[in-house]
Amino acid sequence: MKKHNFNSGPSILPQEVLQQASEAVLDFNGIGLSILEIGHRTSWFVEVINEARALVKELMQLGEDYDVLFLQGGATTQFMQVPLNLLDKDAAAAYCVNGIWGDKAVKEAKIFGNVNVVSSTKDKNHSYIQKDFSVPSDNVYLHYTSNNTVEGTQWHTTPNTNLPLIADMSSDIFSRPVDFSKHSLIYAGAQKNAGAAGVTIVVVKKDILGKTNRNISPIMDYRKHIEADALLNTPPVFAVYVSILTLRWIKKEGGLVEMEKRAKERADLLYSTLDSLPVFAPIVAKKDRSLMNATFTTHNKELENLFLEECKQQGMIGVKGHRSVGGLRVSMYNAMPISSVQALVDLMIDFNRRNG
Amino acid sequence: MKKHNFNSGPSILPQEVLQQASEAVLDFNGIGLSILEIGHRTSWFVEVINEARALVKELMQLGEDYDVLFLQGGATTQFMQVPLNLLDKDAAAAYCVNGIWGDKAVKEAKIFGNVNVVSSTKDKNHSYIQKDFSVPSDNVYLHYTSNNTVEGTQWHTTPNTNLPLIADMSSDIFSRPVDFSKHSLIYAGAQKNAGAAGVTIVVVKKDILGKTNRNISPIMDYRKHIEADALLNTPPVFAVYVSILTLRWIKKEGGLVEMEKRAKERADLLYSTLDSLPVFAPIVAKKDRSLMNATFTTHNKELENLFLEECKQQGMIGVKGHRSVGGLRVSMYNAMPISSVQALVDLMIDFNRRNG
Ligand SMILES: Cc1ncc(COP(=O)(O)O)c(C=O)c1O
Ligand SMILES: Cc1ncc(COP(=O)(O)O)c(C=O)c1O
Ligand SMILES: [Mg+2]
Ligand SMILES: [Mg+2]
Ligand SMILES: [Mg+2]
Ligand SMILES: [Mg+2]
Structure with missing residues (x-):
């Protein structure tokens, strides 16, 4: 019996995506090799990753000023990688905390610089979203969680700010049209609406990069991944493939x-x-x-x-x-x-x- | 036609592993859900990760003083995570450089502390392994690449040292018995001998952890992963599953x-x-x-x-x-x-x- 799957993530995927993914594990596109056996620098996979990157931009209606990466480490690694790349030791970043994920993002950011929690809904156990708050204009970015998976709240409008806006969209990415271009960085673990666990989508506006004084570890540096056309090291090939199948399905369905x-x-x-x-x-x-x-x-x-x-x-x-x-x-x-x-x-x- | 797959990685996997993985994408163990759809904290997956951790220890004949993690980010992320966790800013670590991977490991380590390249085979394009070299006794560890995927050399004996020994075994892990217990940390991207791309096996002797003064980002801290029983955040569920299938196959074959x-x-x-x-x-x-x-x-x-x-x-x-x-x-x-x-x-x- 097929179950009714109300999992919070990893979670339900379209049946036809599962079917296609299962077939590709035996034979990818009829090439006589499994998707698990192909090199990531073969034209077979380069086509996959390029289509995946293009599909993300298409669904988000974003232009040349953005780049798309398929990284590893989950959204939790982005809690770290965002401030590592953007927040200098002496600088400050603004965070809206609407639940446990926002809280964890703050904890990681504090390792790298100063954090202003400009809005917290902890007073009422995060059972609402506070939309009015002020942000010091010298903060380098404003970070929010667009959908709070654990607490069940969601931002139904994009926060208004002059700062570069960063969103953890792990649990509502590709579930609705958003003015994505108001954001400078969007990230999401794929395991809800965008595929299987093991890959994290990062959409970044290139103009925010390269502004810190920090000596960033190459493998953690968004710029290095962009320069390498998203193939800086071996990507999670199968997980990227499941994402592309999922994105194709979203597009096809409307x-x-x-x-x-x-x-x-x-x-x-x-x-x-x-x-x-x-x-x-x-x-x-x-x-x-x-x-x-x-x-x-x-x-x-x-x-x-x-x-x-x-x-x-x-x-x-x-x-x-x-x-x-x-x-x-x-x-x-x-x-x-x-x-x-x-x-x-x-x-x-x-x-x-x-x-x- | 099934191809002859001489890929360097991602690379060939046993046919029965591919068969089982393909079936699990449609229905995992007959539970009515895909392996891609199950929560990582369900007993279904907890059993998988626990078996995977136990199998690694069994194949390596390691005891309670070691722990096993299945992380994301590839071996390249370990180039960074090893010194982040073990090497203080003022301390020094010793590296054997026998090819491009050792070289990259050095580049990452330099971000975190001092690096002694105690042996380099660059003089002859890395066409041999230099086994005699001296290591300053105050260095915090000695790092080597057990098999040089690109250059085609391999350490046929384990380096002799009194320092904690660290090995990048990405391309020869589980291909031969080694005195694994001479090592304090072993890591390997799974995509050669241990499964599919998207998961990195880390075997760590617990006594080397917790000795730096650095404020380590929680998601990058091996101790935090160990405390969380390898479920600190969402693991790459499917890739872990392919690893367990591969490890079971290795065990069964002898x-x-x-x-x-x-x-x-x-x-x-x-x-x-x-x-x-x-x-x-x-x-x-x-x-x-x-x-x-x-x-x-x-x-x-x-x-x-x-x-x-x-x-x-x-x-x-x-x-x-x-x-x-x-x-x-x-x-x-x-x-x-x-x-x-x-x-x-x-x-x-x-x-x-x-x-x-
Ligand atoms: C909104 C949100 N952010 C971050 C995470 C953490 O993601 P991961 O486990 O992939 O690190 C989750 C996981 O459920 C989430 O829902
Ligand atoms: C010995 C060795 N180390 C490190 C790596 C890098 O691994 P990854 O691409 O998973 O980061 C490789 C990849 O082929 C390798 O062979
Ligand atoms: Mg939150
Ligand atoms: Mg009621
Ligand atoms: Mg090497
Ligand atoms: Mg000859």
């Missing part, structure tokens, strides 16, 4: 506009159910709710466990909240069919009737 | 003793042919020749191109030398059947007859 439409349908169905049923209560302020990750609670811990048990029985996985916050969480990424959300909603209605 | 036996058979066949045929000439001093990567030349550039063309026609790929050194190179990793080497040797004999 691009980011269509992804957003589907995300809204799924989220509307789920949140309206949560709002209407007495047993369930969404955690996040209505206007800041994430279209990707819905967090909610039940009356008490026993009901929660009972509900989780029933989900499990019906093949619905990943419904448990993140270990740092508890409660319940349902993740609904691009590849999630509305039928899975409908099945969950049906269970919720029935569960509410029996336990209300 | 372990490192058997891998070495096969490697010697392949290398003997190839080198004896190269030595005997006038048209071909191995580059490396006999006693230092690599069992994994054989480098050689032909009389002239035209013959070289002609030979490459004939290899291509017969489905033999990856025979071209590294872009930095030219010439010809044949890589013969664990999964390479002797029949592929025999096919190449047959072509060489025939080529020599026609062009000698």
Whole structure:
């Protein structure tokens, strides 16, 4: 039985992407070699990485002033690599902290320079987004997390700032049109909406690079990766390939506009159910709710466990909240069919009737 | 037609590993989910990573004083991460440089502290290994490249030293029994003998950690990865899985003793042919020749191109030398059947007859 996969990441991928990826592991494009066996400097792979880089730009409608990299190390490594490349020891960067990922980004940045937490929503357990705050004009960038995977909040507008804007879009990249060109750097682990675990997409506006005095380790230097056409060292070949399959799928299905439409349908169905049923209560302020990750609670811990048990029985996985916050969480990424959300909603209605 | 895959990396993998990996992309162990869709903190994946860590220790016959990590970023990231974790600004580390990879390791290390190149074989284009050299006793470690993928040399004995010994084993890990316990840190990109591109195996003796004064970025700190049981952030799930399949295959086939036996058979066949045929000439001093990567030349550039063309026609790929050194190179990793080497040797004999 195919499961209903509400995992927060690694998470659901389109079935046709899985099919194509599985075939490529046996024979890549009929060349008589597995995708796992081809050199990264062969024309076979160079075509893959070039198409991947071009597709990212196309979906984001970005021009020549941007470059796209497919790096390793996860978004967590970007928490480090961003300040390493951009933040001098004596300089300061501004961070919006809306949850545990923003918090970790701050911890890494502090190793490299000064950090201004210009906005924190910790006062209310990060159950909302604070959109008004001021940023010292001498800060070198403003960093925010566009979608808070753990807490279930999302920025529905891009932060307004004159500073170079940097976004951790790990959990909502390619799920909606955004004015990407307002950003100077965007990064995302691929394992939600953009492929499998093991590759991190970094989109960087080239004019922000090369401005620190730091002697940056070559392998950590964005410029070195750009100069090497994204082949500075062996890239995670298979993970890049899964990303390209996923990006092709997004484009074919109608691009980011269509992804957003589907995300809204799924989220509307789920949140309206949560709002209407007495047993369930969404955690996040209505206007800041994430279209990707819905967090909610039940009356008490026993009901929660009972509900989780029933989900499990019906093949619905990943419904448990993140270990740092508890409660319940349902993740609904691009590849999630509305039928899975409908099945969950049906269970919720029935569960509410029996336990209300 | 299945090709003869002499790629230097990413490179040939056992057919049954490819088969199992391909199936897992559709359905992992019959759970109704792809290996690409499972959370890294589920018991499904925790079992995988734990088995992978245990298998590495078992194959290397290492005890409790060692830990095993599956990181991202390739061996090149280890060039940086090793000195970041171990080398203070005012301290010095010793490096043997036997080729381009050792050279890159030195360049990264210089960012973090002082480097003593205690042995360099650059004088003869790295066509041999220098085994006698002295190392200042106050150096914090000695680093060497056990197999020089590009130049085709290999250390057939472990360097003798009182210092903590660190090895880049990217291109010969798991190809032979080594006294691994003489090492304090071993690392290897998996894409040769240990799996697919996208994961780097790091084996570390815990007593060398925690001795620098540097404020290490958490995601780059080996200790943080160990404390988090190798799940500090999302690991490259699929690449780890391909590694475990590869390690299981090595164990089942007879372990490192058997891998070495096969490697010697392949290398003997190839080198004896190269030595005997006038048209071909191995580059490396006999006693230092690599069992994994054989480098050689032909009389002239035209013959070289002609030979490459004939290899291509017969489905033999990856025979071209590294872009930095030219010439010809044949890589013969664990999964390479002797029949592929025999096919190449047959072509060489025939080529020599026609062009000698
Ligand atoms: C918003 C966000 N940022 C960062 C991360 C960390 O990503 P990784 O585990 O790939 O380092 C995650 C992971 O879930 C995330 O959701
Ligand atoms: C001995 C050795 N060290 C380091 C590397 C670099 O590995 P990566 O490309 O994974 O960073 C290679 C790659 O071929 C290698 O053969
Ligand atoms: Mg956050
Ligand atoms: Mg309600
Ligand atoms: Mg070397
Ligand atoms: Mg000869």
